[in-house]
Amino acid sequence: MSDQHSLNPKKNSLTDFFFAEEVPYGMAVARMLLPAVLLLVMVPRWIHARELFSMDGAAAPLADNYGYFDFLPVPSGPMAVGLATLLVLTLLTSSLGWCTRLSLVVSLVLYTYLNLLDCLSTLTKYSAIAAHGLLILSLSNGGSVWSIDSFLRRRALRRSGTEDPELLKPQRYAVWPRRLMQLMIGIVYLGAAFTKMHTPAFFSSDQMLHWLLTNVNNSNPFGEYLSYYPATLVVSAYITILWEVLFVFIAWRGWNRVLMLGLGITFHLGTTFLLGLYIFPLVCFSIYASFLYEEDVQRFAAFFKRLEQRGNRLLTKFRSLGESIGRAIPDVSPRQASLVFGVVVLLVTFGGVGVEYQLDPMGARRADGAWPLKELDPAKVVPMLGQTERIRESDKYLSFNIGSDMLGDVLMDRKNVFRHGDPIVAQCTLNPPHEDMWIECNLHDADGHLIDRVGQVADRSMLRVSYAFVLPESLLPGQYFLVVRSGGQEITRRAITLVAR
Amino acid sequence: MKRILAVGTIVVYLGVLVAGLGSHALNYRTGAHPTMYFIVWDMFCGWSAYEDRTHIIGQGESGRYYDLAPAPWGDYRPFGDIPRHHYDPFAMHAGVLALNTLRYSEHEPIQQIFVVQETWAKKFNLPDELWAERYTEPKNPHSYFHVRKILGPDGMAQASNLAWFDYQSKLCLSDNPRLAADSNRGRPYLEMQSQVQVSDTGSRPAPFQ
Numbered sequence: 030m031s032d033q034h035s036l037n038p039k040k041n042s043l044t045d046f047f048f049a050e051e052v053p054y055g056m057a058v059a060r061m062l063l064p065a066v067l068l069l070v071m072v073p074r075w076i077h078a079r080e081l082f083s084m085d086g087a088a089a090p091l092a093d094n095y096g097y098f099d100f101l102p103v104p105s106g107p108m109a110v111g112l113a114t115l116l117v118l119t120l121l122t123s124s125l126g127w128c129t130r131l132s133l134v135v136s137l138v139l140y141t142y143l144n145l146l147d148c149l150s151t152l153t154k155y156s157a158i159a160a161h162g163l164l165i166l167s168l169s170n171g172g173s174v175w176s177i178d179s180f181l182r183r184r185a186l187r188r189s190g191t192e193d194p195e196l197l198k199p200q201r202y203a204v205w206p207r208r209l210m211q212l213m214i215g216i217v218y219l220g221a222a223f224t225k226m227h228t229p230a231f232f233s234s235d236q237m238l239h240w241l242l243t244n245v246n247n248s249n250p251f252g253e254y255l256s257y258y259p260a261t262l263v264v265s266a267y268i269t270i271l272w273e274v275l276f277v278f279i280a281w282r283g284w285n286r287v288l289m290l291g292l293g294i295t296f297h298l299g300t301t302f303l304l305g306l307y308i309f310p311l312v313c314f315s316i317y318a319s320f321l322y323e324e325d326v327q328r329f330a331a332f333f334k335r336l337e338q339r340g341n342r343l344l345t346k347f348r349s350l351g352e353s354i355g356r357a358i359p360d361v362s363p364r365q366a367s368l369v370f371g372v373v374v375l376l377v378t379f380g381g382v383g384v385e386y387q388l389d390p391m392g393a394r395r396a397d398g399a400w401p402l403k404e405l406d407p408a409k410v411v412p413m414l415g416q417t418e419r420i421r422e423s424d425k426y427l428s429f430n431i432g433s434d435m436l437g438d439v440l441m442d443r444k445n446v447f448r449h450g451d452p453i454v455a456q457c458t459l460n461p462p463h464e465d466m467w468i469e470c471n472l473h474d475a476d477g478h479l480i481d482r483v484g485q486v487a488d489r490s491m492l493r494v495s496y497a498f499v500l501p502e503s504l505l506p507g508q509y510f511l512v513v514r515s516g517g518q519e520i521t522r523r524a525i526t527l528v529a530r
Numbered sequence: 531m532k533r534i535l536a537v538g539t540i541v542v543y544l545g546v547l548v549a550g551l552g553s554h555a556l557n558y559r560t561g562a563h564p565t566m567y568f569i570v571w572d573m574f575c576g577w578s579a580y581e582d583r584t585h586i587i588g589q590g591e592s593g594r595y596y597d598l599a600p601a602p603w604g605d606y607r608p609f610g611d612i613p614r615h616h617y618d619p620f621a622m623h624a625g626v627l628a629l630n631t632l633r634y635s636e637h638e639p640i641q642q643i644f645v646v647q648e649t650w651a652k653k654f655n656l657p658d659e660l661w662a663e664r665y666t667e668p669k670n671p672h673s674y675f676h677v678r679k680i681l682g683p684d685g686m687a688q689a690s691n692l693a694w695f696d697y698q699s700k701l702c703l704s705d706n707p708r709l710a711a712d713s714n715r716g717r718p719y720l721e722m723q724s725q726v727q728v729s730d731t732g733s734r735p736a737p738f739q
Contacts, residue, residue, distance in 0.1 A: 087630035150608035220571025400602035460579035
């Protein structure tokens with residue numbers, strides 16, 4: 030069923046929207062990608078499972094933050110390691126499509142459970158989105174194509190002498206799980222838009238600017254660079270919120286789908302380059318596969334077939350690689366494969382517990398005895414434990430820049446050469462918290478003589494103050510300084526050059 | 531039957547998502563239950579002009595101080611270059627982290643555990659070359675330290691202070707003499723836990739995310 034038809038108002042569109050049938054290629058791609066992305070998260074955590082998720086370590090249940098103590102049982106060390114091992118295995122088998130539904134259900138339960146046990150270093154909002162993704166995938170038939178399960182099924186049918194091409198074709202299922210995933214993505218974006226609507230500093234660029242300077246995620250040098258250009262952040266803030274609000278309403282078909290997904294890919298890549306996020310974008314890209322329709326796959330298949338007919342060697346090699354992998358899969362029936370799956374689960378899980386015990390990552394049985402504690406220099410510690418210092422005057426300001434034009438209350442350009450009569454805008458951006466302040470921006474000549482004194486109140490809620498100057502012809506061309514003073518101190522100064530018109 | 535189950539699943543699932551959306555939009559009971567975390571999409575809801583780190587320090591009977599985080603067997607860095615214990619903005623789990631280090635280490639009896647917040651203005655995170663382009667004054671980073679909690683040797687809280695940001699905000703407000711006078715006049719006769727609840731400003735950095 031085409032998606033163009035599925036929204037045809039002449040039909041019972043809601044029924045078609047959810048129950049039109051299709052080969053679930055999109056969900057198959059999401060099934061391959063999402064667990065693979067989560068492996069990038071869970072494999073590095075495996076060796077720390079005892080510390081992060083068990084009562085033998087330092088589990089940090091999310092429920093404690095909500096006041097629900099003992100909301101979930103915290104497992105023993107070996108149990109936590111066993112569960113983490115099983116999760117890694119089932120994420121792998123989900124991605125490969127081996128005992129797909131069972132693998133996805135186990136992955137969903139274990140991934141959610143372990144995340145809830147460690148809100149410090151495992152649970153994040155991408156975990157929540159991924160948990161939704163796993164839930165929907167476990168309800169779908171994403172394992173019915175491009176999976177070990179479908180390969181074994183077709184091979185068993187061929188072996189049994191079935192020649193009916195209809196039986197050998199990929200099976201068709203109702204589209205509703207894919208619709209749920211699409212709606213989930215749209216609702217997440219709508220929720221993210223509400224968050225931004227609740228945060229006025231998002232629209233003034235201040236929130237984003239400070240996130241660009243934050244070092245709690247991976248390195249983000251582009252973000253640090255962009256923090257000098259808040260006007261671009263103002264523009265991107267409005268584009269972002271428009272995209273987030275519109276997504277759920279128009280991302281369904283045609284060029285709107287291309288536009289919304291294109292903006293989504295740009296936005297998430299932006300979070301990588303500007304904020305240092307890696308897994309969050311990958312989780313989102315993997316569930317974007319739910320926007321891959323059957324017709325898209327047919328178009329891609331026809332395109333690749335044409336390429337292959339024209340003698341594209343890469344595609345021929347790719348096809349022969351697929352056939353080699355198929356031959357490598359042992360000649361077993363689907364039922365035998367399920368039994369093997371059970372044996373592998375037991376072996377890997379118990380094997381994982383045994384290996385972790387031998388590795389002893391926390392050194393509970395180390396030959397040198399218990400760990401010595403690192404002693405700290407009292408000269409460094411005592412000041413840390415004393416009276417909290419008040420904020421320095423210089424730390425209350427973030428930046429002082431000079432330009433000639435503003436966009437959305439932020440300086441649009443940076444200039445330091447002006448002609449007589451040119452507008453000059455000097456802007457001081459403040460770091461909250463600060464008290465009600467009197468901030469002066471004074472004009473001095475090159476010899477330091479005060480020419481003009483301009484001050485204004487910045488109340489505690491303000492994040493910037495701007496000063497407008499127009500230098501009259503009575504001032505001689507040459508170098509001048511704009512000097513910011515606050516709390517009786519000079520905070521900073523910038524040189525400007527005045528040239529004759 | 532299969533269709534009915536499917537319709538039920540669709541209605542329930544979308545109903546839950548829409549309930550979360552409504553709760554978030556109207557700011558109604560968003561923290562009512564841990565499961566709300568899975569339906570309230572408040573990514574990057576807070577921000578701060580100050581970078582934040584946590585120090586967990588134990589003091590032994592001898593008066594010596596010990597570093598309790600990261601643990602001596604090594605740290606785990608989940609989202610970048612900083613260890614796990616720095617991702618605890620409410621200092622809720624510092625006690626568990628400290629006790630875990632103490633459990634696997636040899637040490638004199640510990641009398642107190644201090645959870646100390648270190649903050650500095652984020653502008654100092656700029657690399658030196660960008661700093662030189664943007665500022666005329668020399669880069670002079672300064673850290674503020676603030677005791678957030680004092681825990682007993684069993685990890686139970688003995689004293690708890692406002693987070694640094696809230697503490698500094700309060701100081702800024704107290705510069706207003708009339709407000710300070712009214713606040714002092716309004717001091718209650720009884721100190722009750724319910725009266726020290728301070729709404730979170732949402733200003734602290736969260737890991738993502």
